[in-house]
Amino acid sequence: MAVLSFGAVLALAGCSKPVEKAEEIRPVRAVKLAADNVDTVAQFPGEVRARVESRLGFRVGGKIVSRKVDVGTQVKRGQLLMQLDPQDLKLAQAQANAGLKAAESNRDLAKAELKRYQELREKNFVSQAVLDSKETAFKAAQASFEQAQAAFRNQSNQAGYTSLVADVDGVVTSVDAEVGQVVAAGTPVVRVAQAGEKEIVIGIPEDKVDALRKVSDVKVRTWANPNEIIPGKLREMSPVADPATRTYTAKVSIPNAPEGIKLGMTAYVTFAAKSQNAMIRLPLTALFNNKGATSVWVVENGGVKLVPVQVAGSAGNDILVAGGIAPGQTIVTAGVNLLKPGQKVNILGEEQTQRADSATGANAVRTAAGGAK
Structure with a gap:
């Protein structure tokens, strides 16, 4: 009996037809292409x-003893920003001043001697060689005086460089040094925009x-x-x-x-x-990367195929396509990562339109039937 039952089952299985697998149709969104001269x-x-933003620094080195501004401070031309300890530079200025006074005294003495020897030469009491030596001594004393004078002016300027002031009207954008810090000459300490x-x-x-x-x-x-x-x-x-x-x-x-x-x-x-030439505009979601090449899915006869395109640039949130596709074609704009070549698709916008048209036609039939009654 078991053998007979098993044979009957095999006979029935052989007579039944295999179930056909329904072809998968994926819903997508698509757009119909049009070319135009768009803004790139x-x-x-x-x-x-x-x-203009200046990085200001001291022209001499020293220790910062005062900071007068913070980040965001509005400053005017000539306003004090930072100050160095001026003690060493003031001592150097005093030293230069003393050297200037000494050089001035030597010059005055050489000038007076030259004048006396000129008078003696007129009376022929001294030789011309002695007078020439006095003239040379006066010229050397005059040069020493000018050298000491320039050194004093230089040291006076150096003492004045201990105060960092704004050279333009603006706003402080950065403070790069603080009180107590020793900085070298030229090191940026303040930025002024x-x-x-x-x-x-x-x-x-x-x-x-x-x-x-x-x-x-x-x-x-x-x-x-x-x-x-x-x-x-x-x-x-x-x-x-x-x-x-x-x-x-x-x-x-x-x-x-x-x-x-x-x-x-x-x-x-x-x-x-x-743009000089008409280009096609596509949303960024329509692009598909296929083995390093930029491509799009083109809808033809209810299916899709992959077509490589040439991207020419961007226009806002869209991409400009210079070649590979033509106006009038339908391009998938959503769901590109779920498709494969030959895949049957259902365009969502078209489906809704077809349903709306079907509903309109049904209503028209009902209206006609009611009129006939």
């Missing part, structure tokens, strides 16, 4: 800085340097007030790339900056230019 836009973040024109410092990739040099439409927005657009101008482009970031430093001036633009703010610089 490149945007870079940067920092608001003063056009000059009041006036401000600019935005940004870094530009090497592949966009040549293109952005020709762009004249430059706009600046700040993070604090993104709705306010400020016209800017590319003032300076570094000829050498930064060794750390490998970008080229650019400075965008904003001559008519509003009062709300403060130093150190985060800003965004936008370069805009009309």
